Amino acid sequence: MLYLAAAVLIAFPHSSLAAGRPYSSDEPAAVASSAVDEIRRWIGETADNQGLPFLIVDKVHAQVLAFDPEGHMLGAAPVLLGLGHGDVSPPGVGDRPLAAIGPEDRITPAGRFVASMGENLGGKEILWIDYDAALSLHPVITTRPVDRRLQRLATVTPQDNRISYGCVNVPRSFFYEVVEPAFTGTVGIVYILPESRSLADVFFSAPG
Amino acid sequence: MNVYHAITTTDGNIALCAGHDVHIDAAVTLTRGSTIPAQSLGLPVGLTLIAGADGMGPGVGGGTIIFSPLAPPVTVTVAPVAIFYNPVSYAAPSDFRTRFVLTEGAALSQRMLLFPDGGRAFNGATATTLNGFRTTAVSGAPTGVTLVAGPAASATFDSAAAGADVGITYSGYTLAGANADQYALAGSCCVGTFRTRGTISPAGVTPPVVVPPVAPPVVPPVTPPPVTPPVVPPVTPPPVAPPLIPPFVSPLPSVPYPVVTPMPDLALDLVDRGVRMPPYEAAPIPAPVEEVLAPARPAWVAPPVPVYVRKQDRN
Numbered sequence: 218m219l220y221l222a223a224a225v226l227i228a229f230p231h232s233s234l235a236a237g238r239p240y241s242s243d244e245p246a247a248v249a250s251s252a253v254d255e256i257r258r259w260i261g262e263t264a265d266n267q268g269l270p271f272l273i274v275d276k277v278h279a280q281v282l283a284f285d286p287e288g289h290m291l292g293a294a295p296v297l298l299g300l301g302h303g304d305v306s307p308p309g310v311g312d313r314p315l316a317a318i319g320p321e322d323r324i325t326p327a328g329r330f331v332a333s334m335g336e337n338l339g340g341k342e343i344l345w346i347d348y349d350a351a352l353s354l355h356p357v358i359t360t361r362p363v364d365r366r367l368q369r370l371a372t373v374t375p376q377d378n379r380i381s382y383g384c385v386n387v388p389r390s391f392f393y394e395v396v397e398p399a400f401t402g403t404v405g406i407v408y409i410l411p412e413s414r415s416l417a418d419v420f421f422s423a424p425g
Numbered sequence: 426m427n428v429y430h431a432i433t434t435t436d437g438n439i440a441l442c443a444g445h446d447v448h449i450d451a452a453v454t455l456t457r458g459s460t461i462p463a464q465s466l467g468l469p470v471g472l473t474l475i476a477g478a479d480g481m482g483p484g485v486g487g488g489t490i491i492f493s494p495l496a497p498p499v500t501v502t503v504a505p506v507a508i509f510y511n512p513v514s515y516a517a518p519s520d521f522r523t524r525f526v527l528t529e530g531a532a533l534s535q536r537m538l539l540f541p542d543g544g545r546a547f548n549g550a551t552a553t554t555l556n557g558f559r560t561t562a563v564s565g566a567p568t569g570v571t572l573v574a575g576p577a578a579s580a581t582f583d584s585a586a587a588g589a590d591v592g593i594t595y596s597g598y599t600l601a602g603a604n605a606d607q608y609a610l611a612g613s614c615c616v617g618t619f620r621t622r623g624t625i626s627p628a629g630v631t632p633p634v635v636v637p638p639v640a641p642p643v644v645p646p647v648t649p650p651p652v653t654p655p656v657v658p659p660v661t662p663p664p665v666a667p668p669l670i671p672p673f674v675s676p677l678p679s680v681p682y683p684v685v686t687p688m689p690d691l692a693l694d695l696v697d698r699g700v701r702m703p704p705y706e707a708a709p710i711p712a713p714v715e716e717v718l719a720p721a722r723p724a725w726v727a728p729p730v731p732v733y734v735r736k737q738d739r740n
Contacts, residue, residue, distance in 0.1 A: 261460060262436075268725030299739070315740065323739070333730050338737040345733055353738040382739035403727050 250278050252410050256420065260408070261288055265329075270399040271406040272332075272354070274298075274385055276325060279375035281354075281387060283395045292395040295370050297357060297386035299325035300379050304411040304419065311351035315382055323382045326352065327411035327419050333404045334397065344396055346385070346407045354385040354407070356392040385409075426476075428453060436461075438468040438504075444479030445488035449524075452497045458504035471504035471531070477538045480592060480611050480620025482511040483564040487538070487611075492524045499524060501531040508535045509609050515560075515567040518607065536609040541572050541598060543580050543623030547587040553580050553623060555598055569604025587627045594618050 253275050260266050266286065273282045276298055283291040300320050304327035310318060326347070332354070335345045343355035357366050358381075366386060369377045380386075387396065399405065411419045426443035431452040436459045441447050458470035477488030489510045499506075506525060512518050518537055525533055541555035555574070560566045578597030596618045600608055610619045 258461070262457075264725075267727075269727060310739070315737070318739065331728070333733075335733045336735050338735050340735060343738060345738075348731075348733050348736065351736060351738045355738070358740055384739045386740075402730065404730055 250275055252277070252416060253282060255416055256408055256410060257282075257284075257288075259416075259420065266406045269403060269405045271408060272396070274325075274354075274407065274409040276327070276410055276412045277375070279378035281385065281391075283391075283399060285399065291399060292391060294387050294391035294395075295375075295378065296354075297366055297369055297378050297380050299323040299381050299383035301383075302379075302412060304328075304414045306347070306350045306352070306383065310383070311347070311349050318382050325381070325383050325385060325409060326350065327409045327414060329420060330407045330409070331404050332400065332407045334400050342397065344392075344400055344407075346409075350383075352383055352385075354387060354392075354396065356389040357386040438470055438472070440468045440473040440475070442473070442475040442478055443488060445477060445481065446491050447474050447476040447488075448491045448493065449496050449499065450493040453499040455500070455504055456502045469505075469507065472499070472501055472506045473509075474507070475509045475612070477509070477511045477611055478620065480540055480622055482538050482540050482611065483515070483559060484561050485511050485513055487511045487540075489519070490521060492521075496524075498526045500526045501528075503529045504531055506531060506533045508533070509538055509611075510535070512537045512564070514563060514565050516565050537567070537607060538611045539567055539570065539572075539600065539608045540611055540621040541580075541595070543582070543593045543595070543621060544625070545623070546626050547585075547628035549585055551582040551585045553582055553593065555580050555593075555595060555621070555623075559621065559623075567604070567608060570600050570602040570608050571605075573599045573601045575599060582623065582625065585625070587625045589624045590622045591625055593621045593623050595621065 253273055256273055260271065266284075266288075268286050270286055270291075271284050273284070274296060275281070279296050279298060280293060281296045282293045285291055300323040303324045306324055306326040307322040310322055310324075330346045330352075332344050332346045335343060335348070335353075337343050337353065337355070341355065343353040346352045346354055357370060358364070359366060364380055366380060369380060370386070370388060372378075408420070410416065426441055426446070427448040428441070428451050431454070432439060433452070433454040435456040437455075438458045439453065439455055453472070455472045458472075460470055474490055476490050479488070481487040489512070490508060506527065508521055510519065510521075515537060518535065521535060522533055527533060540559040542557050542559045543553040543555045545553050555572060555578075557572065558567055575597040578595070580593050580595035580598075583592040583594070598610065598619070600610065611621065612619045
């Protein structure tokens with residue numbers, strides 16, 4: 218757990234992304250959100266990742282940070298998230314066709330998930346975050362130009378990063394250079410921070 | 426080192442490191458170790474007890490953990506406990522578990538200290554090589570463990586002078602073998618080196634030639650024939666002069682002493698027909714302070730990777 222000795226969080230301003238840097242593993246500048254800082258400290262102190270690689274998804278700031286099993290930062294990138302606001306997946310959403318998921322139900326849930334690599338229905342490689350809820354992290358989808366997903370990733374503000382049906386979209390380079398190597402051959406942990414609930418409610422509550 | 430008063434820490438670490446004994450007379454309570462630099466102070470996570478860091482073992486005289494009969498059990502919650510000590514015998518490790526209350530995953534590891542042997546003949550230098558382990562008749566020899574010298578292994582006597590049990594500071598050696606996890610090298614606290622001892626035997630001393638005693642030939646006893654003494658008339662003895670006592674003479678040998686020729690690189694102080702030994706110079710032994718051990722991370726077993734059938738995700 219010594220990795221907390223270097224627990225100076227590194228994040229990235231959206232401005233750097235706009236400048237053409239899709240992700241960063243060593244930028245000394247910028248400030249991660251206090252929530253990211255807090256959850257990362259908690260993971261280090263409790264070894265909650267259980268020796269596994271992990272991701273922290275910050276919905277409020279629309280960013281993801283990747284770490285190796287020892288807690289060394291592997292990289293960070295902007296993300297696209299579910300259109301709906303909230304921290305809980307609607308019941309049965311994982312079994313609905315996309316057309317049956319209304320805007321208010323397109324929620325990226327908060328919580329701790331044991332994730333693993335897999336494939337979606339089209340055979341595309343994805344990281345299953347919650348298989349039952351059909352929740353995954355994958356390279357940004359560009360098949361619907363009207364969604365303007367690449368542009369949304371590139372803008373400074375996180376306000377326009379809510380577009381998906383709940384999945385987490387990341388830059389292709391981040392997925393294939395950071396996420397896939399880290400999660401190949403192993404499961405890992407994905408921590409999705411809440412936007413309406415508190416960290417304590419989602420992560421720190423006593424079990425049971 | 427003595428714990429006379431209760432020690433309690435929450436979200437912090439405790440390391441008690443002694444050259445010899447660690448006496449625990451009061452409560453020690455640790456709840457959750459810490460890896461946060463400002464809280465951990467660089468100490469190993471959890472509770473660490475080291476008794477015998479100055480390399481005077483093996484044997485309990487070299488340092489061990491001593492719990493006062495009235496001391497309450499050490500209480501540790503959600504943190505590892507590591508004990509390094511000298512057993513009475515390597516064949517019979519001590520078991521301190523009864524002195525601990527370990528809860529919520531707290532685990533206790535107990536390791537016996539080993540002391541590599543660095544003894545060699547005097548050569549005027551301090552560098553030496555470690556081989557095997559020092560043992561006593563009581564300690565016996567450790568089993569299932571060997572000493573491995575790494576590429577940067579080094580060992581240095583405290584003094585180059587000949588003598589018994591000269592202190593040695595060393596580094597770059599590790600333990601291997603099936604039972605290596607039951608042992609540890611005696612580390613000096615807060616430094617990356619370890620301590621042991623070795624004997625520097627005098628060099629150039631030719632042992633004297635021992636001539637076996639010559640047994641006299643065995644002559645069978647001869648029984649003289651019985652003789653009948655003749656009858657002699659009594660004789661008045663004449664006055665006898667007192668015996669002449671010779672003066673005391675020193676038993677100096679008649680052979681000459683060898684001439685002592687100093688070696689050019691040794692500043693020998695010749696006195697009469699001998700050599701004055703230089704004063705013993707012992708290198709200062711650093712005061713024991715707390716040692717930083719590499720924290721032992723739990724050995725997590727990754728769960729198997731699930732295999733999911735393809736499925737529509739939420740884009």
